[in-house]
Amino acid sequence: MLLLILMLSVMELQAVVMAAGGGSRMMDLTYSMPKPLLPVGNKPLIWYPLNLLEKIGFEEVIVITTKEVHKQMNIDTKMKLEMVCIQEDADMGTANALRHIQQKIKTDILVVSCDLITDVALHEVVDLFRAHDATLSMLMSKTHEFTETVPGQKGKKKTGEQRDFVGVDSSGKRLLFMANEADLDEELVIKKSIMRKHPRMHIKTGLVDAHLYCLKKSVVDFLADNKSITSIRGELIPYLVRKQFSASTNSQKTKDDSEKNQKKTDLKTPDIHISSKDEDLLDLAREKSCWNDHRGDMSDAYHGGKLRCYVHIMEDGMCYRVNTLAAYIEANRLAPKVFSEEFPIHPTAEISEQSMVGADSIIGAACHVSEKSSIKRSTIGASSCIKEKVKITNSIIMNGVTIEEGCNIQGSVICNQAVISRGADIKYCLVGSGQCIEAEGSCFTMGPLINCNIPFLLSVAGCPGEAGSYQLHKALEAAVN
Amino acid sequence: MAGTEGITQQELNNSTGETRDETDSRKNDYLQSKVEGKALSKEEKLKLRKEKKQQKKNKKDDKGPAKEEKAKKPVPVMDGQQAQQQRVVKRLPEHIQADDPAVLKKVAKKLERQQIPLRSDYGSKVSLFSHLHQYSRKAPLTQQMSIPSTVIHPSIVHLGLQYSQGIIAGSNSRCIALLHAFKQVIRDYATPRNEELSRDLVNKLKPYISFLNQCRPLSASMGNAIKYIKKEISNVSSNIKEEEAKTTLQNCIDKYIEEKIHLAAKAISKSAFEKISDGDVILVYGCSSLVNYILCDAFERGRKFRVIVVDSRPRLEGRETLRRLVKKGLSCTYVLITAVSYMLPEVSKVFLGAHALLANGYVMSRVGASQIALVAKAYNVPVLVCCETYKFCERVQTDSFVSNELDDPDDLIVTRKGKTELQNWQDIPSLRLLNLVYDVTPPDFVDLVITDLGMIPCTSVPVVLRVKNVDQ
Numbered sequence: 001m002l003l004l005i006l007m008l009s010v011m012e013l014q015a016v017v018m019a020a021g022g023g024s025r026m027m028d029l030t031y032s033m034p035k036p037l038l039p040v041g042n043k044p045l046i047w048y049p050l051n052l053l054e055k056i057g058f059e060e061v062i063v064i065t066t067k068e069v070h071k072q073m074n075i076d077t078k079m080k081l082e083m084v085c086i087q088e089d090a091d092m093g094t095a096n097a098l099r100h101i102q103q104k105i106k107t108d109i110l111v112v113s114c115d116l117i118t119d120v121a122l123h124e125v126v127d128l129f130r131a132h133d134a135t136l137s138m139l140m141s142k143t144h145e146f147t148e149t150v151p152g153q154k155g156k157k158k159t160g161e162q163r164d165f166v167g168v169d170s171s172g173k174r175l176l177f178m179a180n181e182a183d184l185d186e187e188l189v190i191k192k193s194i195m196r197k198h199p200r201m202h203i204k205t206g207l208v209d210a211h212l213y214c215l216k217k218s219v220v221d222f223l224a225d226n227k228s229i230t231s232i233r234g235e236l237i238p239y240l241v242r243k244q245f246s247a248s249t250n251s252q253k254t255k256d257d258s259e260k261n262q263k264k265t266d267l268k269t270p271d272i273h274i275s276s277k278d279e280d281l282l283d284l285a286r287e288k289s290c291w292n293d294h295r296g297d298m299s300d301a302y303h304g305g306k307l308r309c310y311v312h313i314m315e316d317g318m319c320y321r322v323n324t325l326a327a328y329i330e331a332n333r334l335a336p337k338v339f340s341e342e343f344p345i346h347p348t349a350e351i352s353e354q355s356m357v358g359a360d361s362i363i364g365a366a367c368h369v370s371e372k373s374s375i376k377r378s379t380i381g382a383s384s385c386i387k388e389k390v391k392i393t394n395s396i397i398m399n400g401v402t403i404e405e406g407c408n409i410q411g412s413v414i415c416n417q418a419v420i421s422r423g424a425d426i427k428y429c430l431v432g433s434g435q436c437i438e439a440e441g442s443c444f445t446m447g448p449l450i451n452c453n454i455p456f457l458l459s460v461a462g463c464p465g466e467a468g469s470y471q472l473h474k475a476l477e478a479a480v481n
Numbered sequence: 482m483a484g485t486e487g488i489t490q491q492e493l494n495n496s497t498g499e500t501r502d503e504t505d506s507r508k509n510d511y512l513q514s515k516v517e518g519k520a521l522s523k524e525e526k527l528k529l530r531k532e533k534k535q536q537k538k539n540k541k542d543d544k545g546p547a548k549e550e551k552a553k554k555p556v557p558v559m560d561g562q563q564a565q566q567q568r569v570v571k572r573l574p575e576h577i578q579a580d581d582p583a584v585l586k587k588v589a590k591k592l593e594r595q596q597i598p599l600r601s602d603y604g605s606k607v608s609l610f611s612h613l614h615q616y617s618r619k620a621p622l623t624q625q626m627s628i629p630s631t632v633i634h635p636s637i638v639h640l641g642l643q644y645s646q647g648i649i650a651g652s653n654s655r656c657i658a659l660l661h662a663f664k665q666v667i668r669d670y671a672t673p674r675n676e677e678l679s680r681d682l683v684n685k686l687k688p689y690i691s692f693l694n695q696c697r698p699l700s701a702s703m704g705n706a707i708k709y710i711k712k713e714i715s716n717v718s719s720n721i722k723e724e725e726a727k728t729t730l731q732n733c734i735d736k737y738i739e740e741k742i743h744l745a746a747k748a749i750s751k752s753a754f755e756k757i758s759d760g761d762v763i764l765v766y767g768c769s770s771l772v773n774y775i776l777c778d779a780f781e782r783g784r785k786f787r788v789i790v791v792d793s794r795p796r797l798e799g800r801e802t803l804r805r806l807v808k809k810g811l812s813c814t815y816v817l818i819t820a821v822s823y824m825l826p827e828v829s830k831v832f833l834g835a836h837a838l839l840a841n842g843y844v845m846s847r848v849g850a851s852q853i854a855l856v857a858k859a860y861n862v863p864v865l866v867c868c869e870t871y872k873f874c875e876r877v878q879t880d881s882f883v884s885n886e887l888d889d890p891d892d893l894i895v896t897r898k899g900k901t902e903l904q905n906w907q908d909i910p911s912l913r914l915l916n917l918v919y920d921v922t923p924p925d926f927v928d929l930v931i932t933d934l935g936m937i938p939c940t941s942v943p944v945v946l947r948v949k950n951v952d953q
Contacts, residue, residue, distance in 0.1 A: 010669045012635035013628065057627020110628075123623045130623075130635075131642040278664060281738070285658035289649045290768030290798045298808050 011107050013126070013214070015058045018094050019046050019065035019114035020086055026325045032433035033416065034069045036114040038328065039381055039398055041336035042346075042364045045322055047075055048117040048335065053110075054079050056122050062104060064097045065114075093230030095223055102224045105217060111232065113211035117335050118319040120210075120312075128173060128310040129214040132293075132302075133282075136240050136309040137214040138175070140166065140207045141319035148333060148394070149411055150326045151428045163205045168311060170200045174293070175309040177201065178241045193245045197303045198294070209233065210319050237309075244307050325430070329413070332379055332396050336362050346382075364399065381416075404439070576698050577884050579614045592695070595688035596632045598625035600695045604890050607913045614698070615887040621645055622696055636665040637689045641696035650798075652836050652872060653742055653770045656702040659693070660734045663710060667730050671723075678726050679717045686711070698886050701837030701845070701874040709737060741871040745933035746771055749867055750778040752931050753832075756865060761786040761829045764857075766818075767847045768798035769834020771867050776832070777809045787811065789828060793818040793849045795892040795916060818849050825860040833922075835868035840946055841877045842924035842939040844868075848917045851881070854926035863928045866939075870932050873946055881920040890914035 023035030030038070036046035046063075053061055060080045065073070066088040075081070084101055086092055092100070098111070110126070120139060129137035165188060167177030176198055177190060194201070211233060219240070229235045292301045302308060318338055320331045336344065337360075346365040351357060354371035361375045364382035369375065373390040380386065381399035388405040396413045403409065404422040411428040414420065418431045421439035431437060578584040579602065592599050603617035623630075623642060630638045640662045643649040649658045663686070670685065672678045690707060693699065699707075713733045717726045753775045757763065763786055765772050776788060788811050792799025799815065806813050816824055831853060837845040844850070844866050854864045878884055893914050894903045906912050924939030934945060 010635060012630055012638070015629075057631070058629055059631075121624065122628055123621070123626075126628055127621060127623055127642055130639045131646050131648055133639070278661060281657060281661040281664070285649055285654045285661060287654075288651055288657065288770035289654035290651045290770070290801045291648050292801055292804070295800055295804075298804055 013108050013110050014105060015053050015061045015110045015112065016098070016101070017046065017049055017053075017061055017063045017112050017114055018097060019063055019069060020092060020097060021094075021114070023115075023323065025323050026328060028325060028430050028432070029328065029413070029415065034066065034072075036065060036069050037072055038322070039379075040117065040322065040328070040331050041339065042362050042379060042381060043339075044073070044075065045117075046073070046114045048339070049112045049114055050075060050077055050079065050081075051339070052116075052118065052122065053112065062101060064101065093234075094232040095229045095236055098220055098232070099223050099227070102220055105220050108214065108216050109220065111211075111213045111215060113321065115322040116210055116212060116320075117322060117331050118210060118212075118314075119317050119338050120314055120319060124312045125212065126214060128312060132308055132310060134214075134308045134310045135216045135219060136175075136237065138237070138309075138311050139210040139212040139314065139319070140311055141210055141314040141317075143206045143208050144330075146326045146330045148326070148329045149428055150329060151412055151430045164207060164209060165203055165205055166207050166311070167201045167203045168313070169198045169294075170202070171293075172202070172313060173310050174198075175241055175311040176244075177203070178238050191245060193247070197245065197297075197299070199296075204313075207313065208319060208321060211321060213237070240307065241309050244305055244309055325413075329396065333377070336379070370405070574884075576614060576694065577612055580611045592691060595691055597688055597692045597695060598622055604907060605913050606887065607915045609882060610885065610887060610915065610917075613885060613887045615890065616645070617891065618646060618889045619891075622692070633689060633692050634662075634666050634669065636662040637692060641693050644693065644697040651768065651770055652700045652702040653869075655700055656706050657738060657742065659703050660706060660710075660738055664731050664734055667727050670727065677719050678723060679715050679719065682714050683711050701876075702872045705871050705874070706737065710734070741869060745869040745871070746774050748933040749869065749931050750775045752936055753865070753867060754779050754782060754784070756830070756929075756931070757784050757786055759785045762789060762827050763787070764789045764791060764821075764824070764828045764831045764853070764862075765802060766791045766799070766831075766833055766850055766853050767793070767796075768802045769867070771869070772832050772834045773802060773805055775867060776806060776811065780809060780811050787813065789814045789816065789824055791816055791818050791821055791824075791849075791853060796847075798847070818852065821853060822856050822860075825856055825862055828857070828860075828862050831857045831862055831864045833864060833866045835866050835872060836919060837872050837874045837876075838866075838868050838930065838942050839878050839921065840873075840875050840943050841879065842942050843878055844922040844924075844927055844930075844939070845874075845878070845919055846922060848881075848920045851920045851922040851926070854922045858926045864926060865929045865931055866927050867931045870934055870945060870949065873942060873949070875946055878921055879923075881917070885920075886918040888916040888918050890916050892916055
């Protein structure tokens with residue numbers, strides 16, 4: 001009873017999880033299973049951001065996803081999940097998705113991507129948002145090298161991905177500059193207005209954007225008016241970062257000016273739900289306060305700018321975005337160490353005494369592991385059946401997989417419902433969903449085996465534009481030999 | 482809930498004062514007898530010893546009832562002499578009893594009931610100040626709270642964060658920000674069924690005030706503002722509708738800020754203008770919003786003077802003062818407090834701001850202000866303290882130890898050329914870092930207090946308080 005009285009009708013933050021993305025950078029995995037449901041440590045990928053939100057105390061989350069995911073999703077959580085389904089083939093950008101749910105948004109939002117696995121103390125990000133009355137507050141992390149060999153890739157992965165240049169001020173919290181290598185020609189251009197206000201800027205390139213953003217409600221309203229912005233990360237964030245220093249946001253405003261400016265669709269003074277009189281009071285309090293965020297010049301705190309973007313850069317701790325195969329494998333290796341609360345071996349799994357299951361392996365529910373099998377550093381999904389004398393090392397086996405006796409699987413990913421027949425020797429491969437590897441077959445580091453049944457050579461293999469289709473051809477040749 | 486809970490900073494330390502009087506008189510007798518050449522007889526010595534013992538016991542008994550919930554227990558009468566000491570013991574506020582486990586337990590229970598996390602102390606404290614709390618800025622209270630804060634109104638959480646990180650600092654600024662947050666709370670408030678706004682809203686505010694107190698101990702200005710708000714809320718009649726009541730309360734808040742801060746500043750500025758003459762050299766310390774206002778106003782009205790800004794570590798607030806005054810066009814000199822005695826021969830007046838004015842005429846201000854006043858007195862430079870009447874406080878304090886605030890000790894650590902010598906200061910068992918925030922200046926060092934009621938001497942503060950109480 002007392003608890004009810006103390007609950008508020010005013011919400012501070014609303015959580016939005018973006019789970020409609022296609023996982024376009026790991027089509028090998030996501031062609032058959034939507035990205036939010038990919039198992040990581042035997043939990044669906046979307047469980048991790050939802051767990052993060054639940055742990056810090058959110059009670060309601062809006063999940064934007066496709067109908068397919070909604071049908072198959074079965075997450076055990078105490079929070080109230082409001083599923084908003086969008087068309088799968090609509091290929092909505094994240095900003096479009098926010099625009100879609102604009103009516104449901106009543107206050108500031110915390111946007112999380114479904115593929116984020118992290119143990120960050122989220123109050124660091126949100127405190128920046130609260131204390132400095134910021135328009136944007138985001139999370140970034142230092143990149144960790146991926147140490148595992150990824151099936152389907154020869155040698156070390158080149159940084160084929162474009163680098164992000166992130167500029168922060170000397171305190172390391174204020175975000176001054178953000179640009180992607182792809183948008184730049186040969187030079188990095190920094191406006192003089194930024195340098196005048198922040199003569200010391202640290203530019204970092206080795207950062208991973210966690211896609212976790214705290215945004216003010218006025219930004220969502222702005223998105224509703226500005227239909228040209230489709231992606232949060234690609235367009236909205238760089239726009240906001242640039243807008244901090246644009247001349248129009250920083251001119252000394254009188255009441256008339258601010259009224260004039262509000263007629264334009266530009267994002268000006270983030271005026272949330274407080275009346276203009278109250279905003280004056282807050283400004284007065286700040287004016288009388290003897291605090292300044294910088295020193296050395298004659299400007300007021302924040303240089304009088306109303307739009308502020310902040311970033312929290314995680315030094316240590318785990319932060320992965322599972323959007324590539326390499327990240328997926330790395331996450332599978334590390335996430336269970338941090339997140340597994342239950343036993344690594346599910347109580348309903350049947351493991352024979354003579355088998356060896358390593359301490360860092362995870363066995364899912366209702367699995368069968370027969371004798372003389374050894375499982376090391378691997379994850380076995382639910383309802384999988386491992387027969388005798390099977391050696392599994394460093395691999396990820398998803399749900400419903402049957403592995404017949406004598407197989408040797410190393411460094412591979414075997415997707416749902418696959419069947420590996422007797423004596424198969426699979427090294428560093430990715431076996432697609434529902435596939436069958438013939439008995440005594442041997443596959444070796446050639447790449448993903450998708451949509452082909454090796455003995456029958458039914459090449460439905462042509463998922464056009466699929467990564468590694470050339471390697472696929474080679475693998476077929478090698479397998480046939 | 483005990484009615485006397487909340488922010489009553491009305492503890493009178495009269496108890497210790499009286500026992501001191503008794504011992505003083507007895508000491509005088511003893512000294513007198515010594516002077517007269519009379520040796521103390523054995524009986525007299527025994528008597529003295531007995532009385533001393535009883536007084537010690539008395540003191541222990543005093544502390545006992547002081548810590549209990551019902552604090553009005555009279556002191557047990559031990560002797561004929563102690564009968565004079567029978568008086569009512571007032572409670573000490575909890576924030577200066579950080580070393581008393583019973584009080585800590587009580588506070589923890591209260592916070593648990595209000596669903597507010599308890600902020601834990603950080604670092605080893607200097608033993609003289611071990612009764613005060615010492616928090617670290619790197620461990621904010623929000624670490625232990627759920628993120629969309631459900632128990633505390635969001636604007637109060639924002640405010641608490643801004644207090645603990647020092648973004649809103651300075652007594653006027655803190656008070657205005659507090660009232661702004663209260664306006665939001667009132668705006669979002671909805672009276673539950675079967676409850677009255679006048680009672681329920683006050684109960685709603687109590688956990689918020691505890692929360693803010695945990696983030697940073699409340700200032701005297703905030704305490705007085707809260708008292709005013711609570712009084713206004715309780716005076717809301719039950720006949721009027723909720724919307725009307727809320728608008729009335731918000732207007733009350735606006736009126737309070739307008740009268741007590743804005744108009745007061747204007748009045749003080751007008752009086753101060755008479756005290757600033759052409760060719761003056763004015764010394765200011767730290768960053769006081771009121772003093773800055775006075776100086777800028779006087780400059781605008783055409784007085785020609787220059788300013789010496791004195792600053793001190795670790796806060797270095799003087800830089801803000803310097804920036805604001807130079808932006809206006811005043812010619813300023815900047816020194817650290819260590820150079821103050823070198824600068825004082827040039828100075829014609831010292832203007833100090835105040836955090837609070839205590840009932841015995843002492844001025845509570847930023848640490849270092851009493852030093853400035855002391856040195857100024859030595860050089861016969863007049864010291865003028867500018868303070869609005871809403872900061873007058875009924876507390877009595879004669880030293881800076883009893884009630885103070887300990888800031889984050891890590892602020893004292895300096896990093897030069899990438900090296901931080903004191904980085905692991907906690908590992909050195911004999912090292913303590915002390916970062917005091919306030920100190921009290923005795924009235925002998927203050928020549929004039931400029932308030933919105935006029936220019937009064939320091940000793941007239943209790944008169945003002947008495948008049949204020951009569952009015953209310």
